[in-house]
Amino acid sequence: MATIGTKQGVVDADAHVIECEHTWDYLLPHEEKFRPKLFASPENPDDAYWILGGAIIGHRNPAASEEDLIRQSAETGRNLVPTRSSRELTDVKERVRHIDDLGIDTQVLHNTLWIQPVTTDPAADVALCGSWNRWMADVWQQAGGRLRWCAVMPTLDMEASVEQVRFAKQHGAVAIAMRPLESGKSLADSHFYPIYEEAERQNLAIAVHISNGSRPALQMLGSSFDRAGGFAAFRIPTVMETLVLMMSEVPDRFPNLRWGIVEASSNWVPWIVREVQQRYLARGRGAAPENILKHFKVYVTCETSDDIEFVIKHGGDENLLIGTDYGHADLSTALNAIRTFQGLDGISDESKARILYDNPTRLYNL
Secondary structure: OOOOOOOOOOEEEEEEOOOOHHHHHHOOHHHHHHOOEEEEEOOEEEEEEEEEOOEEEEEEOOOOOHHHHHHHHHHHOOOOOOOHHHHOOOOHHHHHHHHHHOOOOEEEEEOOHHHOOOOOOHHHHHHHHHHHHHHHHHHHHHOOOOEEEEEEOOOOOHHHHHHHHHHHHHOOEEEEEOOOOHHHOOOOOHHHHHHHHHHHHOOOEEEEEOOOOOHHHHHHHOOOOOOOOOHHHHHHHHHHHHHHHHHOOHHHHOOOOOEEEEOOOOOOHHHHHHHHHHHHHHOOOOOOOOOHHHHHOEEEEEOOOOOHHHHHHHHOOOOEEEOOOEOOOOOOOOOOHHHHHHOOOOOOHHHHHHHHHHHHHHHHOO
16 A cells, blocks of 8 residues: 555545446446436547436546646656546556555545536436446445545435435445535535435535536536636635535534535635634624634645645644545646645645645545
């Protein structure tokens, strides 16, 4: 098992799997009618869309160009080129070998497809989420515990969601994936309390990866004039919901529930900390808790381009994580993030150890 920089090891708190045709081999026999079809351009087979019932339900993220990854590998002296079978987890052993090369002991896997609403049909929602979760359960077993995962929820069916939380706990999941503005509702909405109650009972975290569960919000924030690459549509709702959750009754109703805010960077943490402090006073609640993130059990992934020293100054180092965004090719992707983070100046070895191992271990109950 690979270890670098700390005696305990390294946890990649934000890695991905790219859904493929094999993902849907875990549909139950009566759910085969919900099997999505993948359509790709002959010119760029890695850039494809999932189709169900004649409608596009999601985009399969293209991988970073092999040329760029080969160049980065040569510069770093390490293998930064994930194979397609590794990204899609059709070869689990290959993925494990590659995270060894990257100096990672454990990866926590997040989905790719559910960055936005997939279906309005509750039966299809249950089928697709169930298939994905059973797939990840199989991956977890094949990887010998090295690949943990965040379960997707069929939130159009609350009873089925609670059942999926229980299944996830029994099969290697470490968190429940929830989207900001899920089904047009805030994550502080009592509609989601059954999921939170069961997640807390099962000692599973809630992972809020950048995404958006509201079709109207996506239409408004993701216009053709938007050249910010999903900043408004996905990152801003994630940060907004973090503040809403902190100021809501949710922390009091579910005091042991842990929250992971993933891939939104961490530069916004000082802003949100200050907002909570001011709003506590404005609402007559007295002084806010001394350590905002720690008090609300909120953990935030940072990126190597963040001003991490400034973030630690205002938010502490006990609730920060780091991830590679393995499998994707966007602004947050940094397969060499672990080595780069280890080499950063201005951050103590103790803080680095917490961010690389202690904090993700506590969030995900590893």
